[in-house]
Amino acid sequence: MSIEVMLKEFAEASAHPYRLIKEYKAQGKKVIGVLPYYAPEELVYAAGMVPMGIWGSNSKTISMAKEYCATFYCTIAQLALEMLLDGTLDDLDGLITPTICDTLRPMSQNFRVAMEGKLPCIFLAHPQQRKPAFGLQFTMDQYQHIKAELEKISGEAITDDALRNAIKVYNRSRAARREFVKLAGEHPDVISAVNRSAVLRSAWFMLKDEHTAKVEALNEELKKLPVCNWKGKKVLTSGIICDNPKLLQIFDDNQIAIVADDVAHESRPIRVDAAETGDPMMALAQQFADQDYDVLLYDEFSNQNRRADFVVKQIKDSGAQGLVLFMQQFCDPEEMEYPYLKKALDEAGIPHIKLGVDQQMRDFGQASTAIQAFADVL
Amino acid sequence: MSIYTLGIDIGSTASKCVMLCDGREIVAKSLIAVGAGTSGPQRAIAQVLEESGKSREDMAFSLATGYGRNSMRELADQQMSELSCHARGASFLFPDVHTVVDIGGQDVKVLQIENGVMTNFVMNDKCAAGTGRFLDVMARVLEVKVEDLGTLGAQSTKNISISSTCTVFAESEVISQLSMDTDKRDIINGIHHSVASRVAGLAHRVGVRDKVVMTGGVAQNTGVVKALEEELGHIIYTSPLTQYNGALGAALFAYQKYQKEHRD
Numbered sequence: 001m002s003i004e005v006m007l008k009e010f011a012e013a014s015a016h017p018y019r020l021i022k023e024y025k026a027q028g029k030k031v032i033g034v035l036p037y038y039a040p041e042e043l044v045y046a047a048g049m050v051p052m053g054i055w056g057s058n059s060k061t062i063s064m065a066k067e068y069c070a071t072f073y074c075t076i077a078q079l080a081l082e083m084l085l086d087g088t089l090d091d092l093d094g095l096i097t098p099t100i101c102d103t104l105r106p107m108s109q110n111f112r113v114a115m116e117g118k119l120p121c122i123f124l125a126h127p128q129q130r131k132p133a134f135g136l137q138f139t140m141d142q143y144q145h146i147k148a149e150l151e152k153i154s155g156e157a158i159t160d161d162a163l164r165n166a167i168k169v170y171n172r173s174r175a176a177r178r179e180f181v182k183l184a185g186e187h188p189d190v191i192s193a194v195n196r197s198a199v200l201r202s203a204w205f206m207l208k209d210e211h212t213a214k215v216e217a218l219n220e221e222l223k224k225l226p227v228c229n230w231k232g233k234k235v236l237t238s239g240i241i242c243d244n245p246k247l248l249q250i251f252d253d254n255q256i257a258i259v260a261d262d263v264a265h266e267s268r269p270i271r272v273d274a275a276e277t278g279d280p281m282m283a284l285a286q287q288f289a290d291q292d293y294d295v296l297l298y299d300e301f302s303n304q305n306r307r308a309d310f311v312v313k314q315i316k317d318s319g320a321q322g323l324v325l326f327m328q329q330f331c332d333p334e335e336m337e338y339p340y341l342k343k344a345l346d347e348a349g350i351p352h353i354k355l356g357v358d359q360q361m362r363d364f365g366q367a368s369t370a371i372q373a374f375a376d377v378l
Numbered sequence: 379m380s381i382y383t384l385g386i387d388i389g390s391t392a393s394k395c396v397m398l399c400d401g402r403e404i405v406a407k408s409l410i411a412v413g414a415g416t417s418g419p420q421r422a423i424a425q426v427l428e429e430s431g432k433s434r435e436d437m438a439f440s441l442a443t444g445y446g447r448n449s450m451r452e453l454a455d456q457q458m459s460e461l462s463c464h465a466r467g468a469s470f471l472f473p474d475v476h477t478v479v480d481i482g483g484q485d486v487k488v489l490q491i492e493n494g495v496m497t498n499f500v501m502n503d504k505c506a507a508g509t510g511r512f513l514d515v516m517a518r519v520l521e522v523k524v525e526d527l528g529t530l531g532a533q534s535t536k537n538i539s540i541s542s543t544c545t546v547f548a549e550s551e552v553i554s555q556l557s558m559d560t561d562k563r564d565i566i567n568g569i570h571h572s573v574a575s576r577v578a579g580l581a582h583r584v585g586v587r588d589k590v591v592m593t594g595g596v597a598q599n600t601g602v603v604k605a606l607e608e609e610l611g612h613i614i615y616t617s618p619l620t621q622y623n624g625a626l627g628a629a630l631f632a633y634q635k636y637q638k639e640h641r642d
Contacts, residue, residue: 356503365445366485370501373461377496 006218007195013202013211014243017052020205021091024050030093030154034204035080035104035111036240037264037296039096039124040143040284042274045208046166047147047154052092053204054080055265056359058244060088068110074330075359076241077107084115094120094153096146100296102332122149128298130289139285147281163280173208174270176215181260181267183222185318188230188257190222193248196258200266201243233378234259236315238341239326240334241265242357250368254375260318262311263326268294295337307337308344315350321378323352324371351377382430383636384437385628386423386454387463388446391483391510392595393418395426396625397437401633406430407622413483414446423453439639441632443624445484456635463627465489465496468591470630471617476587479577479606479614480623481596483510488581500584508576510596512545516569519552520562524599527566531601534567541572548572567601574605581610591615593623 013020021031030049034041044051056079062069065081083089095115097108112121124146127138147158180199184191191199199218203211232255242248243265251258261267274280274287291297293310315323323345327334338354345352353374355367380399387394391413397405408425412418427433434440442450447457460480468478469491478489486508490498502508517524538560541548548569555565573596590612596602597620607614619626 351498353499366501368448369445369459369461369485370499372459373496373499376459376462377498 001217003190003218003221006214006221007191007198009214010202010218011195011198013206014198017205018088021050021052021089024207025091031091032150032153033084033089033092033095035095035097036076037098037100037104038126038269038288038291039098040146040288041208042163042166042170042280042284043143043147043150043158044096045169046158046162047150048156048162049093049150049154050207054083054089054095055204055241055243056080057083057088058359060086061360068114069107072330073103073107074240074328076328077103079359081107081110081114084111084119092119094122094150096122096124098124098126100126103330120149120153122146126288130291130298131300136282136285136289139288140281143281143284160280163284164276167274167280167283168276169208169212171273171276173203173212173215174273176212176219177203177270178267179219180215180222183219185234185257185259187222187225187228188232188234188259189228190225193251193256193258194245197243197245197248197266204265230257231255232257233322233375234318234320235322235324235374235378236260236262236311236318236320237266237324237326238262238311239264239357240328240331241359242326244357244359244361244364247357247361247364247367250364250371254372256371256375259320260314262293262314264294264296295333305340305344308341311341312344312348312350316348322350322374324374325352325354326357327354329356329358381438381633381636382432382436383629383632384423384426384440384454385463385625385630385632386419386440386442386444386447386450387460387622387624387628388419388442388444388450389413389460389482389595389624390445390485391514392621393422393446394444394622394625395422396622396629397426397430397432398626398629398633401630401637404619404626405432407619407625409621414444414449419446419450419453439632439636441628441635443628455632458628458631460624460627461487461489461499461501462496463624463631464593465491465627466494466630467619467623467625467627468593469494470626471619471623472589472591472615475589475591475615477581477585477590477612479581479590479592480594481508481510481573481577481592481602482594483514485509486577486580488577488584488586490584490587498584500580502576502580508573508580510594512548512573513569513596513599513602515545515549516552516566519549520556520565522562522566527570528598528600528602530563531566531570532604533563534561536561536564537571538564538568539571540565540568567605570599570601570605571609573602574609577606578609586610586612588612589615591617593617593620595621597621 041051056076064085275283406429442454443463
């Protein structure tokens, strides 16, 4: 299969997640909605169900959700609720609601109240202190709760063997996506910013083994390509999400390659794998504990500005010439982190731009101007 | 043989053209007070051609910039971000410029320039506060012409504080001040300081170094320029060509592109 055909398949899956839900349902599978961030999807997979990532929408407008939400909630959360209320996600069999930021915490209760009697909502509270033994135990307890709730929905027990298998499937998926990110950065002439996003975004909607097989096949084809002599510019992207094809098209139009990312929707959740041996529940808790350098995660050494240093290193290692930060409107963690990131970038002499984004944006004229000017600066 | 190049700046509220001869001499310029999505671009081009006595075919290279630049694909040979064009235009008018503050109809941009080249920049978020639109809204509420704001604000005798965070809230504040019979001239002065405060906050993010040049339509408002000088603590230079600065930069880049094409 040609690279072009493969990319079309990813684009199709990325553009039509609701169609995929219907297809999985037609196969007799149950589908569990999974909100951001760091939900243990492996448990859903091990239960024989389909985890379906819900990261807002680039085409919906907030209307019904306004009844439940403060205006300063991010659009990712509000649009997720909108889709639950307007019937878009009626085929879901359950919903996992992580509560890792100040918006998702109260939103978890909005989801519960709005979906009462209609959709089981499974509450997930990650510990702030995720690394010490008591933090690991807390995570394990939370995951046990999710496991029990998922078992109620599926009607089947989740065995340790099934969970170990799920961990293997997910580790393989993360490895394939990490390799794809690297290869996409090496071949921007073939993998456009729009296509890169589609490959990574579709991972949230497809069963991981199916997605991984496609990514691995694509990676094999990319490895065969000759070295690309890229004449355009190279950047690293950062932020919560940047999956709007219209916005990403501006990068392609201006010959700007995304050679690596620090994006919550793309590479942040695939940096760390889980142990494939031992107690699988502990392996998942440890995997969450091992996550790092994320604005959403507590950092006991935050006074050392480790996260910003990590991003600077990522930029240098990837050969990026600058950073494009997609600042999600009303995202407190990202907003509060920005001055520290800026300081580290300025000290390292790395240019950057901050683009305010919101999933209800339909006009990208200002972003286009900023991105085009940034390309001139690099 | 002389080489003529055309710079077309399609902003959100005005369309401007500058025609250059040999990348040095301004042959003609035009300004139509409507911008992207209107008849403004076509009329501005027609006017500049008429003024110069030249035709489209005489133009060796045309380059479009501004918010509406992408709608000019059939009329211009290339499109370029207005930030780069403003940097180029300001460097032409003020060779030792290091900071450009451009306040347009819906954008505020602060550019850092080194040896005539833009090295860094910052833009406002999607918010009208601190932009030309903010002044348009306030002028309408105050029932004065936007071009008279500078003169009226200079006659102020009392400091009035107007919010710098939001156009809608600031408009309410102005209405509230009017209902208390506050002198319009003092309110206008407060509005100028509100714009300056907002723009200064942005400018400090990228750094301010002399020589500071202000471009865009709002640079014609002496009240905003003075208030911004006070906020930044730097002298601000403006040019009579301030509104044409983006188009001038575009015409300069057009000349450069023409030369490159013919050298290659």
